[in-house]
Amino acid sequence: MDRLAEKVVVISGAARGQGEAEARLFVAEGARVLLGDVLDAEGEAVAASLGERAAYAHLDVSSEADWGAAVALALDRFGRIDALVNNAGVMQVAPIASCSKRDFERVLEVNLVGAFLGIRAVMDPMSAGGGGSIVNVSSVSGYASVPGQAAYSASKFGLRGLTKTAAVELGSLGIRVNSIHPGVIETPMIQAPELSDVDWEGIVGNLPLGRSGQPEDIARMALFLCSDEASYSTGAEFLADGGLLASP
C-alpha cells in the first residue's frame, strides 16, 4: 500500500503507544518517518526495526532547540517534510487543590506548547515543499473532563484552539491542520499507577462499540489526515472514541 508514498512525516512521542503505531503504519504505507521522543532507547529500537525509511531523534517537545535539531535531521536524511503528528503527551492526575503550579505548567508545556513549537518548526520547510498536513493529538478530554484532570483537560481543550488558529493562518501556505480526539486507547498512558483504580473495563464495556481502542485505530485516522485523501479538511476535529461522547 502506498497511501503516503514519497511523503516524509515527523511524529513526536513515537517510541511507544499511538506514536509507534503511526510510525509503523506510515512506513508500511510508503512514508519515510522521523520519530522523536524522550525515551531514547525505545525510540531508537522502533526506528531500527523499521529500517532505512525511519530515523530517530531525541526530541523533548517543550524544547525549541530539540525541535530545530529534529527538523534539521529530517531534512538532512529525507530532504523534505510533508506531515507532522504532534502526538507526544503526558497525563497527570491531581485534584486542583493539590496540583502545584509547576506540575500544571509542565503538562501544558508538553501537551500544548510542544505542539505549538512543532508547528512553528515545520511550517517553513513544509511550505517550501508545497504544503502539507499537521495533526494535533487532543483527546475526548478536549471536550469534557473528570476530576483530577485540570491540567490535562486544559491542555487538550487548548489544542483545539491552537489547531483552528494554525488552520486559518497556514491554509494559504497549503498546510492543513486538524485535531484527533481519541477515547480510551490501550497504551502505557492508561496503565499509569495513578490510574490503577480506574475501572477501564466498566467504562469501555458501556461504550456503543463495547471495547477499548487500539493504537492502530488512531494510527489509521492519522494516516488519513496526513494523506492527500484528506485534501479538503482543515481546522477540523476528528473523534475516534468508540462512541464515548455520544453516550449519556
Ligand SMILES: NC(=O)c1ccc[n+]([C@@H]2O[C@H](COP(=O)([O-])OP(=O)(O)OC[C@H]3O[C@@H](n4cnc5c(N)ncnc54)[C@H](O)[C@@H]3O)[C@@H](O)[C@H]2O)c1
Ligand atoms: N491512551 C489514551 O487513552 C489516550 C486518549 C486520548 C488522547 N491520548 C493522547 O494520545 C497521545 C499519545 O499517547 P499514548 O496513548 O500513545 O500514550 P504513551 O504514554 O504510550 O505515549 C506518549 C509518548 O509521548 C512521549 N513523551 C512524553 N513527554 C514527552 C516530551 N516532553 N517530548 C517528547 N515525547 C514525550 C512518551 O515518552 C511516550 O512515548 C498523547 O497526546 C495522549 O495525551 C491518549
